Amino acid sequence: MSFLRIKGLYKHFGEVAAVNGIDLEVNEGEFFTLLGSSGCGKTTTLRMVGGLEKPDRGEILLGDRCIVSQSKGIFIKPEKRDMGMVFQSYALWPHMTVFENVAYPLKVRGVKRAQVAEKVLPALELVGLAGYEDRPVPALSGGQQQRVALARALVFSPSVLLLDEPLSNLDARLREEMRRELKDLQRRVGVTVLFVTHDQMEALSLSDRIAIMNHGQLEQVGSPEDVYYRPSTSFARDFLGRIFALSGRIASVSEQGLVVELRDAGGAALRVRREGLPSSAMLKRAVGQQVMVAIRPEQIAVWPSPPDGQDNVVAATLKSSQFLGDHYEYTVGIGGESRVIGSALRPPPAGQQIFLELKEEEITLWPTA
């Protein structure tokens, strides 16, 4: 059974629907991410889970316990929800030392003085801040403050850890480092995490599952691979990374999938498997329908000559290339249009023909208007 359930959640700020009907189930011990651009309602959703905002409609359940329900008139105050939270600004109290900040949740729970230290020190050790107990908080670097905030949120073994863009205030290198540490930490502690971010890389690398949000609604929920390679909505497809797209029409339909005849590239035909097809509501799967074939650019295999025995190959002209250190960026022309792809293959001279292999199981198909 899922651990944290959100049912039909609505929240309006004035005229604006910040959260417009959300249903979610988060499993115990899961690292669950709400991903979306700013203003999509992800932080509001997180704050409603934490009890910092009251929903206009809907309910949230933690295990069997209903923590907020508009219709039943239930609202458990934030301090009674037993959740830890790390804020974007960390919200460390500047009038307290590191130790006092982390000890605070224990003290308000009436933990005895001796046991407070027994819990705070391991928590600080967990986040790699052993020995920093007596430091005043403002004297710490951003990364260190981040760790204190984490320790404070974890020290009382909360049932859920809420993370509100905790990495966004760090510089790029520190962010990568903290990302690895955060994932490692969650694995060791085993706490259920609800994570809010606008950064696709963070979401993809950290999460067990991701919910992509847009305009207060869920676009897609699934594993990082799912949402990245098999986006179910055009928003999810475009938000998560670059795509390589070709237009065409459906030439034939069969049990295994269908064949698309490309408009450019000399009328080459591509086979597309079933799982690459979006829901039937969007695609009627009728012969003759105009469609768009999409694939993540890095999934394309580049060949200097037509590969033997491989289907789904498209010929293209190499217009130019750039060396980017770990790979090359190719600008290729297909039927008069330019597209950018990446490849480790050392590029042939510009103007030469190359061959792009789009594996049938990696292609997704989208109806065009």
Place this chain on the structure above:
Amino acid sequence: MAETNAAAVKMRSGAWSGSLNGGTLLMALLIGAMGFYVVYPLLLILVNSFNIATIAEPPVYGLQAWRDAFSEPGIWRALWNSVRIGIVLQVVALPMGILISWLLARTNVPFAAGFEFCFWISFILPNLATTFGWMLLLDPHTGLINSWLKTMPFLGGLNFDIYSFPGIIWTHVVANGISTKVMLMTPAFRRMDARMEEASRMSGANTWRTMVRITVPMMTPIIVVVFLLSVIRIFSSFETELLLGVPWGFYVYSTKIVDLARQEPPLVNQAAALGSVILLFLVAFIPMQRRLIARRQFTTVTGQFKPKLVDLGAWKYPATVFLGLVVFLLDVVPVLSVLGGSFMVRFGFFNLPRTWTLEYWTMAINDPRIIMALKNTLIVAVSAGLVGAFIFSLIAYVLVRTKLPGRGILDSICWLPSAIPGVLAGLGLLWLFLGTPVFRPFYGTLFLLVIASVLGGVTLSTQILKANFVQLGSELEEASRMHGAGFWRTYFKIVLPLMAQTMILIGVIKFMFAAQHASAIILLATSDTRTLSLLALDQVAAGYREVASITVILIMAMTLGLALIARSFGLKVGIRAE
């Protein structure tokens, strides 16, 4: 203005590069004028505390004044009384101020904006008005509340006496004790990052605990500033003690000085000795005060998220009632009381054959003393407003925009008056004018009162102006300089028009200060140059309460009325701690 014109000529000929000489001259003039005006009178007090001759005679130096002053137990008692009032007042008013600021800024208490406005009204209400209003209610013999209590079945034995130590404390609390703190602290509470509180809630602490453990400690810097500012002002308090203490022989620092200086023969030298003690003490405080106010808050300002207010739940209702009651005591009671006092035949006597009357108003309108006091007040207040706005804008401009040497000195001089009790400043000016033969003819003229009134609120005015100049950005003026205008042309054509709003605000503040404060001018005025506030004090002392309430109403109408008009034009007359 002759000297500034000379400076202007020099400035223009110098243009950009040569402006250093003109600028230095200007700076020298400003420092000289302000020094003569602010520092020299205080030095005179210090020097003359060692003078045993009277003011107009050639000085004879000796320690007699000090010996006399401090062998009299009354002086020590007066000093101790000031300290005692200050301490008890802070103990009562500071926690109240913190609680109210928190309620107004951090919680969803209803009508928060309306309540805040009421505290502003209370802040604007002259001390004299509040004190007088409560006098009418809590006089042990004729006080309205006491008369009511006598008719009550079980409370008959209860009788409040406002002419007492608790009475003075009470009056201070309801006059400015609470409202000043609310005015200073509410904006700071409002700017605090709400996530600090949310983090506490998420850690398991409830609303009350979060307030006590997180919000208030985070606000400690501003609370300390407010506290210290109040401490520095302990010795400035005057009108309330004059009305409520002197009748039963209870003196504080400021009333004692006035008492000494007004005795027959006047003991001005003793007054100077007493003045010097606190002067030295306060001067030591000024650098600290300056640092406190100049320091920026590091923790509280973040602008990422709309501040989320604490939901009080059912506590909302008692909180509203509490605030309503406080506001009632601070605003409604004194105002109604003073109004009632002017229209009732005998204040509080509702069962007389004739209860209400316009007799006193008719009397007042035809009373040449009131008319003259009104005229005097308007002349003094308007002049102070105009002169103050102009001079202090120039000083602030020079401090912010130029790199002239001596800015530190000028700035320090501007900080001085804020800590100096009005009575002391008045005493210094008295010496300056009576002791310097050239100036002696000015004694007994309104000019002297204008001079003293301009001094009031110097620190506040320059601080506000400086902040506005900093905000304005220097490009607009630089553009004027680059297009060929000199310092003065830029100042008059670019700076002043852009600063018009702030200048009006300063003028309004100066006007209000001049119209309501008695302490700075009480030693300088004669019976011909009495202002309304001085007249009111004399009327109360003589027992003409009904007429006094009319005088107080006039002061109230002028100050509060002007403040309300200014506010309706978007100028918020007030104080800031940062």
